[in-house]
Amino acid sequence: DAKTTQPPSMDCAEGRAANLPCNHSTISGNEYVYWYRQIHSQGPQYIIHGLKNNETNEMASLIITEDRKSSTLILPHATLRDTAVYYCIVRVDNAGNMLTFGGGTRLMVKP
Amino acid sequence: NAGVTQTPKFQVLKTGQSMTLQCAQDMNHNSMYWYRQDPGMGLRLIYYSASEGTTDKGEVPNGYNVSRLNKREFSLRLESAAPSQTSVYFCASSETGEGEKLFFGSGTQLSVL
Numbered sequence: 526d527a528k529t530t531q532p533p534s535m536d537c538a539e540g541r542a543a544n545l546p547c548n549h550s551t552i553s554g555n556e557y558v559y560w561y562r563q564i565h566s567q568g569p570q571y572i573i574h575g576l577k578n579n580e581t582n583e584m585a586s587l588i589i590t591e592d593r594k595s596s597t598l599i600l601p602h603a604t605l606r607d608t609a610v611y612y613c614i615v616r617v618d619n620a621g622n623m624l625t626f627g628g629g630t631r632l633m634v635k636p
Numbered sequence: 637n638a639g640v641t642q643t644p645k646f647q648v649l650k651t652g653q654s655m656t657l658q659c660a661q662d663m664n665h666n667s668m669y670w671y672r673q674d675p676g677m678g679l680r681l682i683y684y685s686a687s688e689g690t691t692d693k694g695e696v697p698n699g700y701n702v703s704r705l706n707k708r709e710f711s712l713r714l715e716s717a718a719p720s721q722t723s724v725y726f727c728a729s730s731e732t733g734e735g736e737k738l739f740f741g742s743g744t745q746l747s748v749l
Contacts (some may be wrong), residue, residue, distance in 0.1 A: 559736050568640070568726045568740025569679065612678070616736050625695075626671075626678035 529613045534631040537607075543600040545630050547613030550594045556615045558589060558596045561626070564609040569626065572598065572611075603634045638662055642727050642741035649717045649748045657712040657744050659727030667730045668710035669694075669738065670702060672723040679726065685710055717748040 530548040537543040549558065559574040573580055573587045575596075580587045586599040600607050612629040640661045649655055661668065666687045671679040671694075681694030685704040699721060701713045710729075714721060724745050728738040 557736065561738075566724060566743065566745075568728070568743055569738070570740070571737050574736065614736070625681070628678055 529615055529627060531611075531613050531628070531630045533628065534633070536633050536635055537600075537603045539605060539634055539636050540602055543603040543607065543632055543634065545598040545600075545611050545613075545632065546595065547598070548595045549613070549615045552593050552615050553617075555617050557617070558587065558593075559614040559616055560585070560587065560598045561612045561614065562607075562609040563612070563629070564606070569612065603632075605634050605636065608632060608634045640727055640729055640739055640741035642725075642744050644744060645742070646745050647747070649714075649746065651718060651748060653717050653748075654713065654715050655717065656714075657725055657727075657746075658709070659711065659741060660709045661727075661729040661739070662708065663729060663739065664707070665729035665731055665739070666707070668704065669728040669730075670700075670710070670712045671726045671728065672696065672721075673726065673743075674723050682712065682725075714746075717746075719748045722746060722748045 557574050557576050560572040561569040563569045572584050573582055575587045589596045610629040610631050612626050643658045669684040670682040673679045680696050682696055682700050683694055683702040685691045688707045691702050703711045724743045726743050727741040730738045
């Protein structure tokens with residue numbers, strides 16, 4: 526799996542968009558970008574994933590650069606409950622069972 | 637729909653004691669996993685089961701055993717607990733072939749004294 530680099534922490538004002546970056550410069554053509562988050566000490570929660578095109582769901586949007594070497598997770602209107610650690614993972618889809626979580630970005634949403 | 641249920645939520649053991657962490661899922665998923673998370677760290681895979689009747693080692697299997705009792709249940713056993721096994725343990729499940737879209741339980745906080 527390609528290595529990812531994320532800032533260790535970020536702040537965001539409540540109601541504003543939170544933009545979380547991820548660098549994955551060694552990503553290969555068949556690797557997807559996945560995002561998870563972990564709120565406090567709960568189990569991680571799947572957010573979104575994508576290959577080349579930008580993706581949007583009810584939780585977030587994922588913007589992947591044309592060269593696929595980086596991506597941004599966007600929480601359009603951050604709330605206090607979005608305070609969490611966000612993990613960016615690159616992975617071949619349907620590759621099975623060795624999903625690895627790195628250090629992630631600790632997002633603090635402030636009132 | 638409960639999702640992934642883990643028991644117990646908290647446990648304190650003395651060094652050398654044994655215990656089994658239980659996990660059950662009601663989503664009819666084929667694949668199940670056990671992770672551990674040490675304070676301030678990411679998750680590390682201990683064991684996984686791609687389907688009923690099969691289990692495989694992950695990154696950090698030493699000191700643990702697992703049993704895939706049936707499709708719903710996947711247990712993790714510590715035969716002789718050590719302080720280095722103090723951690724939060726998460727069970728997860730996924731559809732076959734979608735090992736990247738995991739559904740996690742709420743975790744078991746284990747302290748070994």
